[in-house]
Amino acid sequence: MSHEHYDNPLVSRYASKAMSALWSPQVRHATWRKLWVALAEAEHELGLPVSQSQIDELKSRLEDIDFAAAARYEKELRHDVMAHVHAWGDQCPSARPIIHLGATSCYVTDNADLILMRQGMEMLRDKLVATIDRLSKFAVEYKDLPCLGYTHLQPAQPTTVGKRATLWCYDLVLDLEDLEHRIENLRFRGAKGTTGTQATFLTLFNGDHAKVEELDRRVAEKMGFAQRCAVTGQTYTRKLDVQILDVLDGIAQSAHKTGTDLRILQSNKEIEEPFEKQQIGSSAMAYKRNPMRSERMCSLARFVSSVTASIGQTVATQWMERTLDDSAVRRLSIPQAFLATDAILILYRNVVDGLVVYPKVITQRLAAELPFMATEEILMEGVRAGGDRQDLHERVRIHSHEAARQVKEHGLPNDLIERLKGDAAFAKVDLGAALDARRFVGRAPEQVEQFVSEIITSIRQRYQSTLGLAAEELKV
Known part of the structure; x- marks a missing residue:
């Protein structure tokens, strides 16, 4: 590894070796060659002067790419x-005359991009499924543990740790649905010619429109695509890039939300991400246990979102049949969006696999707020015991405000229940039972079970072969 030039951290620090390899020059240009072979085969099958021996010669050097020679030619x-x-x-001297016959540059560049993006989406899908599986198991494990709910980041009606995890998981489930849709419905550019009119191919086939159409179909079939773009210019519409990267951006958004929630929960000492024995949280503050995995996940997520924006701008600025100002930005943005999303899912899986829950802290934080949340229940119990609803409401209001003042101004514990116990109007109310947190979580445990049964089970059934895949090693 050279230390004298910039090194992309997505490759060296964050993404998997497999995803990095997918976008390598070797894979890309070998894919170009496979496309040229597919074109030559289809042309041979349809009667053009392309021999089987020429095709065999091309296949014999398919992976043997002379990058130094290509660099010399490109310089010239x-x-x-x-x-x-x-x-x-x-x-391949005998095949030289028929390489790229009738094609435009975008025949290999665009079609290769679609092939690589499809493979990249399949790799991300497997990681996404594994993360969904692990997160749903965490949800089931903690489905009955009550915790403080938050709206506006203020204490709200209790939920459970497991139910909150289903919120994170459901976002990923929706991302998976989008990803599956894009993989299944991805269209191939095919053999559409220089400006998409197939004029050159029509000349090669002496005006036989049926053979030109069949050439396009056969090339797509040989490269594993059932669907083709109905029409193209020189390039396939860059709208396809946006559709794909929007899915990646959706995964990033989901991960950012979860990462942010976990950072807040770790600050509250309720749940922590994994922290290794020799890990250092801060170079100055030795006691620190910083949520660096979740922070990195959020950081990479913002990067993916920024990349997606540039691809959207590219769609808007493609004049007529194409302009070349899409090239540089796509070379940068598309691979890096996949690498960053890959890194996000590696982090997400790593975090979920090692989450540490602190039930006593969670219970303590809930207990500090629960008396306020129990007041409506207490009020109803008082009415059932024969009290006047309006009188009881006023008493609860006065006691609540005074208890809150003691907490905020003097840092004292919440003594609302003690105050109500001293009020004769609530003498017939079982105030102890009113503070059972399980009474306030509604159907949260049942919702977790239903979510897993109705949503997660079918995902596990569809992807049984991928669930056993080991998690990627976290590089840093």
Whole structure:
């Protein structure tokens, strides 16, 4: 590894080796060659002067890419696709005349991007499913543990730790649905010609429209695509890039929300992300246990969102049949969006696998607020015991405000229940029973069970083969 040039941290620190390899020059240009072979095969099958021996020669050097030769050609020609055509032609002299026959550069560049993005989405899907599976198991484990709910980040009606985890998990489930949809319905650019009119192919086939259409269909089929773009310019519509990256952005948004929640909960000492024995939280404050995994997850999520925005701008600025100002931004944005999302899901899985829950702290924080939340229940019990609703309401209001003043101004414990016990109007109310937190969580435990039964079970059934995959190692 060279330490004299910039090194992309998405590769060296965050993303998996598999995702990094997917976007490597070797895989990309080998994919170009596979596309050229598919085109040559289809042309041969449909009667063009492309021989089987030429195709066999191309296949024999499919993975053997001379990058040095391609670089020399590109320096001279200033055209990356033609540089690789010439470099491969040097390796396959008899096939040289038919490489790229009838095609435009976007035949290989665009179709390869679609192939790589599909493979990338499949890799992300497997990580997403594993994270959903682990998070749902955490939800079941803690479905009955009451905790303080929050709205506006202020104490609110209690929920359970497990029910809150289903909120995180359901966001990922919706992301999975989007991801599955994009994988299933991804369209291939195909063999559409220089400006999408297939004019060159029509000339090659002597005006036979049926053969031109069949060529397009066969190439797509050979590359594993059931659907093709109905029409294209020189490129496929960049709207496809936006649709795909929007799904990645959705995963990032979900992870950011969970990461933020966990950072707040760790600050409250209720739940902590994994913290290793020798891990250092701060170079100055040795006692610190910072939520660095969740923080990194949020940071990478913001990066994905910023990348997605640039792709949307690219769609808006593609003039007529295409402009080349899409090239540089797509070379940067698309691979990095996949690498960053991959890194996010590695972090998410790592965090969920090692979450530490502190029930006593959770119970203590809930107990400090529960008397206020129990007042409506207490009020109803007082009415059942024969009290006047309006009188009881006023007494609860006065006692609550005084208890809150003691907490806020003097830092004293919440003594609302003690105050109510001293009020004869509540003598017939079982105030102890009113503070049972389980009475205030509604159907939270049952909702967790229903969520797993109705939603998660079907996901597990569809992806049984991927659930046993080991988690990726967290690099840093």
